[in-house]
Amino acid sequence: MKSNKELLNNILNNSIEGIILIKDGFITDINQSLVEILKYESKNELIGNLVTGVLIPNINTKYIKYESKTYQELNIITKNGETIPVLIKIIDLDKRNKVAYILNLSELKEKEKLLITKSKHSAMGEMISMIAHQWRQPLNTLSSIVSKIYFRNHTNRLDKESIENSLNDINNQIVYMSNTIDDFRNFFSKEKNKEYIDLYEITKLVIKMIHSDLDSNDIKIKLEKKNNLSKIFLYKNDLIQVILNILNNSKDAFIENNIIYKNISIIIDENEKSQTIVLKDNAGGISKDIIEHVFNPYFSTKNDRNGTGLGLYICKTIIEKKLNGQIYISSFKNNTEIKIEIEK
Template sequence: MKNNFSDSLFNNTIEGILIIENGFIKDINNTMLNILNYDSKNELIGKLATGILIPNVKKKYLEYNNETYEEITLISKNINMIPAIIKITDFIMDDRKYKMVFIQNLTELKKKEMLLLEQSRMAAMGEMISMIAHQWRQPLTSIAAAVSNLKFRANLDKYEKETFIQKLSDIDKYLNYMSTTIDDFRNFFKTKKEKEYISLDSVIEDSLKMVEKAFKNSNIKIVNNKKEMKKLYLFRNELIQVILNIFNNSKDAFAEQKHNEKPTVTINYKDTKDYQIIEVCDNAGGVPEKIIDKIFDPYFSTKENKNGTGIGLYMCKTILEKHCEGNITAKNIPNGVCFKIRVKK
């Protein structure tokens, strides 16, 4: 099918290439052999292409180098699953119809994506520590006051059983609250990747537990127009990461404002035929129109002088598109901005 020059070109492309006729592999280039860890073309030529190309149950598409590719999974010789994207072109030669399949190995890209996700989670950890401090400050103060009171009474030999029992009961209550709080945050940082059968409104509730004290201390009102949503199989922690990122962006935006008598974050819920929708809106002044289309780009930050990483909203977009078959958009509203999160049912 090829002369010497085209044969050399065919075998030295960056992408893997398959030539398929009626579903059977007619030729394969060296790049593809390397991706699949095969030693010889003869091991694959004449075999069904479906033996190495496994399409996703639900078709997924990826923008790569300004081209649209379909995401698939490759099966290597040693039965490893390799993430990849493909583009197919039909051509005719000697009155016979063939398909030329261009394949790009996504293994390194997926590793970088996971690295970005972990980087984003590490950035969130700093926020979490601050939130834990807000959650614990009041009970720690109360425990210290109760202990001091008991010590004072003991030193004066003023032992009153009922008073001591009440103070110890109060301390126990504060400790239980602190234990519950740390469990909420610890669950967030678990590396568990299995989907859970949960509802979006419960994800919001879990997220609010983590920020309520910090928001209260910053005089930010939260209006949660809660609506009970049907449960879906979702990645709980990753969705919490999305919600927390939006909450923290609002908190930072309020901190930059000189005057805002009623800083408010409002959460609304919607249900459509194909999607469940959460809208998180604030009245923190909005995003300049000239950059609102860029805020989901990687490493784009409006906080360059404030230790902004520029990956928070990008990771929100990645999590929703890759793991929830959804998306996130932002639009300015009077005196603020509204983030719309859509999750596929």
């Protein structure tokens, strides 16, 4: 018959989770799965060390639900100094002894990165269409100016003043088109540095990027801010991606539901702890049966041709993991409201 110690070792070493036994803050035992994750030769290199030499708390405490259990998200440090994201659950056995269960998030984090990149790339086709919308009017204007110059030249009515006026008009259209390209190019930039941004100004930029597409679909947007906003230190392009996804969802819902009067309101507000962006549309609403699933991966309310089921899942992932915030959705009558809350 196996002893208690043998049974404990059997449980420890046959678990896919990392497990650490802790007494008064020191490691008393550790299973083989975690030894391999931490890249040590054997558990003897770790037993007797302070557990804080392995576990690194995050600056902002994060809690995540995984398979109906609540875990804290932090990092562990390997023998060679590499940090690995993990979920940890610590259970008190008594006043002096604890057991920590650790789940390696490296693969999951890598998949999240790939999904976010996939979402951004899938938006590229829509962006090209939006650029075409943005350029259509200035191209028509340029064509009209050229025709006017050609006509005046052939009728001997081309004077210095008309040439200067035409050149100014041409230059203005070129500047507008150049700025349009800059707006979209900055969005697809690989720059990943945080910067101090104003949520109101960022939202205005997004509306500017897609205003021609909205206009062509007769969608009216009302943007307002309730208070003076302080700037928040964030990844700008990630927030742009979230707002673009939500506005594109509204646009698709307006079209699919054949809404005649299409309205979106965006209200930005601030309190002591956070800033909020509330986006509300009258695109038909979402039924109670499916609203609780809209943030799940690969769940889509759109038809097979238009829906990937990643849009709102990506929004939630970006907001929670990269922008230190939360996203909520509600629906009533024919309206859908999405609230983004970001800690200051």
